[in-house]
Amino acid sequence: MFAQSAAHPRRRLAALAAGLSALALVATACGSGGSRSSSDGGSLTMLAIQDSASLDPFRRAYVAVTDEPRLAALYDPMLTIDPKTGNVVPHLAESLRTADGGATWQLKLRPGVLFSDGTAFDAEAVKRNWETHAKPETKSVHAAYAAGFKLTVADATTLDIVPSAPNPNLDRTIATHLTYIEAPSALDKGIDAAGSQPVGAGPFMLKSWTRGAEQVFVRNPHYWQKDKGLPKLAQLTVKTSPDGKQNLNAVRSGRADLFMTAVRRS
Known part of the structure; x- marks a missing residue:
């Protein structure tokens, strides 16, 4: 091992x-x-x-x-896992919660966060990234973890998430596989350009x-x-x-x- x-x-x-x-x-x-x-x-x-x-x-x-x-x-990271406790801890996110056993989740982001190019780190950016993961042409190694999401932007700092099936551990999945978000301004140039000229928060x-x-x-x-x-x-x-x-x-x-x-x- x-x-x-x-x-x-x-x-x-x-x-x-x-x-x-x-x-x-x-x-x-x-x-x-x-x-x-x-x-x-x-x-x-x-x-x-x-x-x-x-x-x-x-x-x-x-x-x-x-x-x-x-x-x-x-x-x-939006979310990370505390190495001492094993708990999911918010970072760029303020919270990720479910009230129905994982059938639906709500992600709340910290307000006022900017990417390094000065554009807004917001719910639309998270939605764009996760949808990009799920596209076959992206060839994301994390694609399976974003597949089947229904994503709705409620406001600039709120993203409503409906996974393809109830998942009480979705917070852990996101912390492990979907926690890093690229600026949409970089994605607009294509994945190859985003990989060589990255823009993050x-x-x-x-x-x-x-x-x-x-x-x-x-x-x-x-x-x-x-x-x-x-x-x-x-x-x-x-x-x-x-x-x-x-x-x-x-x-x-x-x-x-x-x-x-x-x-x-x-």
């Missing part, structure tokens, strides 16, 4: 362990290396075992050792991408938690580096801050 694990100095373990909470990592971590810290928040360099094929939320698996940290940086936005080498993310000026001083990092750099031993040496020598890998547990 494979489990995600991080190999890096103990002082950095807590930032990742919350664990493997990509959200906590990218939104609240501070660069710990002295050469990386700066007056505007510092930077953090993470090593990844492979480059992203794309950065859209449709054709990527939400796996911590590959694209999950990058997706969390770009999009922020997360703490960071993509500044540059050198294929096979590195991605550089910088603060989203419209981030909904900027008044709280988040994200604390000014820049997140993800470098492609498939060799685990070299990655460990890079972290130990201070050339990188952390990396994530998979280990086999006996």
